[in-house]
Amino acid sequence: MTETRELAERWEGRVAMVFAGWDADPREVVEIPEVRRYFASLTEAWPYWLHFIEKVGDSLPLVLGLLCLGHREAIAPGLIGWAFDDLEEVRKQLMLLFLRQNALYERLGLSESMNQRITEEVAQLLESVFSGAPPPAAPG
Numbered sequence: 001m002t003e004t005r006e007l008a009e010r011w012e013g014r015v016a017m018v019f020a021g022w023d024a025d026p027r028e029v030v031e032i033p034e035v036r037r038y039f040a041s042l043t044e045a046w047p048y049w050l051h052f053i054e055k056v057g058d059s060l061p062l063v064l065g066l067l068c069l070g071h072r073e074a075i076a077p078g079l080i081g082w083a084f085d086d087l088e089e090v091r092k093q094l095m096l097l098f099l100r101q102n103a104l105y106e107r108l109g110l111s112e113s114m115n116q117r118i119t120e121e122v123a124q125l126l127e128s129v130f131s132g133a134p135p136p137a138a139p140g
Helices: 005-011 033-045 059-067 087-108 112-131
Strands: 070-076 079-084
Touching (some): 005 087, 033 059, 059 079, 059 087, 059 112, 079 087, 087 112
């Protein structure tokens, strides 16, 4: 997906994650050390999540939850969510991901307008995540 401009354009916003084999585990996937280690190694080798991850639902919050420490927290009676332990860690991780996105765009000659659009989409999604609003739903 990152070898050519055409592939990067075709796969922009189309990646979703599934961690098969953990369904019987009562923990959230972000709480499983083996999954966290795998995802950290994957991100070190391939840090282009902001370009390729779908920008609806929980995909981007999942990326951040796997890369940054947090804990379960009661949001409302009967509703449990994920709270980050250190928002500065989240900010630093986002900056690294944006730097990698910019490097990808420069290497492949992707447009500044696409970069700006994706940056705005990520910002809007993060705003809804951190304001407590539900993330955008997947289309139809």
